[in-house]
Amino acid sequence: MREPVSVCLALYNGEKYITEQIDSILSQLDHIEDELIIIDDCSSDSSVEIINSYNSSYIHLYQNDRNMGYIKTFEKAICISKNSIVFLSDHDDIWVEGRLNKMYDKLQEADNWLVCSNFETFNNKGESKVRFKTKLIQSKPEKFTRNILSIFKGNIAYFGCTMAFRKELKNYIIPFPDYIDAHDLWISMTGNVLKKVVHLEDITILHRIHDNNTSFVQRDFYKKLYTRFLFLKTLIDAYKRKRMNNIQIKKK
Known part of the structure; x- marks a missing residue:
């Protein structure tokens, strides 16, 4: 059995694309301790509402209290991650099956x-x-x-x-x-x-x-x-x- 992984995703105004990305990630998480850490960098669209609509124990949503930019947001996500393997993810891409x-x-x-x-x-x-x-x-x-x-x-x-x-x-x-x-x-x-x-x-x-x-x-x-x-x-x-x-x- 593989070790659990942490996926670190930086989110900012991603309402158009975030669903397709999250679905492609969740389809590959199958360890009980896997985690998808999503940090919203003060989005002004419906990104947070979309994340909250998911009923997945893998998803852990955090919200910055001020806009930090994607570099600091990724740094924060990496610091929060707890598992042996860390993946980085943008909010608007799609994971290929088997990635x-x-x-x-x-x-x-x-x-x-x-x-x-x-x-x-x-x-x-x-x-x-x-x-x-x-x-x-x-x-x-x-x-x-x-x-x-x-x-x-x-x-x-x-x-x-x-x-x-x-x-x-x-x-x-x-x-x-x-x-x-x-x-x-x-x-x-x-x-x-x-x-x-x-x-x-x-x-x-x-x-x-x-x-x-x-x-x-x-x-x-x-x-x-x-x-x-x-x-x-x-x-x-x-x-x-x-x-x-x-x-x-x-x-x-």
Whole structure:
């Protein structure tokens, strides 16, 4: 029997899409201790009412008392999560059938702490859209440095909605650095620094593209330059946390 999982979902004005996403997640939860943690970031639509209409013991709804933004909302959800495996989820995507088990099984191999998968994108008309041409390929130990370089180049498909990780990683990623503008790149950077990330080549997410998405935003030259600076800071901080945690482990 598999270990229980925690699914962390950040919600903001998701009334149009949240039902389809929740249904795709609940269909894959079958452990009595599984949990779907939903944190509403002060939605002004009927998102909360939709969540409350579900009669599921898996769902645990929390509401922010002020708008915190999706990065801090995900951080809060991860802190609340109690299970061995943590999945991240946006409110407007759809989980592909078998996603949970495929990613869970990948985390059982070797000493993997973080798994990232591929995804497909579609619009509100159901049309397939190619928004990120680079696909993840199976990682090998000698490829971690290459993955980090690809983060700097901006040509590796690391997105939070495609991630799951073991609870041990929380000691290294929480709290999120205050300066980051992408929690998924912080998590993936840390996973590669620790040499505990693995790529799953399967498509496990249908990622919806619409006007309110924050993903795939085009950036000008100066914004790209500043982003690379932030990547360097995350790399340095990831190594610092690795060293600090190793010291604490040795003391124990």
